[in-house]
Amino acid sequence: MISLHQVSKTFINANRKFQAVDSVSLHIESGDIYGIIGSSGAGKSSLLRMINLLERPDAGTVVVNDKDLMLLTDRQLREERRTMGMIFQSFNLVHNRTVSGNVAMPLEMIGIPRKERAERVSEYLDFVGLLDKSDQYPSMLSGGQQQRVAIARALVNSPKVLLCDEPTSSLDPHTTSDILSILKHINQSFGVTIVIVTHEMDVITTLCNKVSMMSEGKLLQTLQTEQGNTISSDEISRVNNGQTWGKLGVNHD
Numbered sequence: 393m394i395s396l397h398q399v400s401k402t403f404i405n406a407n408r409k410f411q412a413v414d415s416v417s418l419h420i421e422s423g424d425i426y427g428i429i430g431s432s433g434a435g436k437s438s439l440l441r442m443i444n445l446l447e448r449p450d451a452g453t454v455v456v457n458d459k460d461l462m463l464l465t466d467r468q469l470r471e472e473r474r475t476m477g478m479i480f481q482s483f484n485l486v487h488n489r490t491v492s493g494n495v496a497m498p499l500e501m502i503g504i505p506r507k508e509r510a511e512r513v514s515e516y517l518d519f520v521g522l523l524d525k526s527d528q529y530p531s532m533l534s535g536g537q538q539q540r541v542a543i544a545r546a547l548v549n550s551p552k553v554l555l556c557d558e559p560t561s562s563l564d565p566h567t568t569s570d571i572l573s574i575l576k577h578i579n580q581s582f583g584v585t586i587v588i589v590t591h592e593m594d595v596i597t598t599l600c601n602k603v604s605m606m607s608e609g610k611l612l613q614t615l616q617t618e619q620g621n622t623i624s625s626d627e628i629s630r631v632n633n634g635q636t637w638g639k640l641g642v643n644h645d
């Protein structure tokens with residue numbers, strides 16, 4: 393469903409080149425919950441953002457739903473991006489719009505009529521348990537509630553893929569667990585493929601059936617199990633006696 397082939401990305405900072413992603417290839421099947429784990433600066437977010445071409449690779453190919461995204465026109469790319477929702481560590485809500493106003497935004501952009509828009513917004517706010525907060529503003533909500541609004545907004549267009557960039561990194565453990573349950577439910581109930589970037593091992597062992605470890609722009613290793621199961625911490629410990637994980641600065645216990 394998603395294939396990255398030898399993608400690379402170099403940024404230029406203060407006239408110095410920095411290779412954030414170095415010839416990475418990976419394959420994600422429909423229905424997977426695919427984790428990308430690594431320490432800060434490993435290139436995880438850049439890699440994730442290349443899946444929907446928010447970041448354009450300097451080299452390599454990005455194929456989603458059998459389409460080579462680099463070959464699409466701007467208009468075709470906009471359409472293809474609608475099949476991919478995205479959520480972020482900092483939620484990225486629009487603060488001068490209400491909760492329902494935020495969730496309605498993707499539908500407004502494609503001209504869905506008001507009545508249908510209202511129905512779909514209510515349906516997804518109900519799904520994330522926030523229907524009673526429809527008329528509130530983001531600043532009146534907790535971090536976990538704001539992330540649930542962002543999830544509703546990402547789902548309202550019925551995407552096939554949900555891209556998650558450190559979605560629980562600014563949340564406490566209890567709220568993290570709530571958000572991970574919602575993500576699992578989205579995968580199981582709607583068949584949405586999930587790609588999640590994290591530096592937290594618990595996120596991987598709670599949620600993911602595949603995980604790639606990233607360091608210094610490269611994928612070091614990928615582990616996988618059946619869809620519907622999660623990679624166990626035992627399995628992770630067995631690989632190279634955990635040495636690869638240690639190299640990432642990630643605690644695998």
Ligand SMILES: Nc1ncnc2c1ncn2[C@@H]1O[C@H](COP(=O)(O)OP(=O)(O)OP(=O)(O)O)[C@@H](O)[C@H]1O
Nearest residue numbers: 403404405412430431432433434435436437438439
């Ligand atoms: N738009 C950009 N311009 C310049 N440098 C960038 C840009 N985006 C990322 N980088 C650099 O590329 C490297 C990889 O960043 P990236 O955000 O992909 O890593 P990460 O593994 O997600 O780290 P973190 O968990 O800290 O977000 C970092 O050194 C970062 O400073």
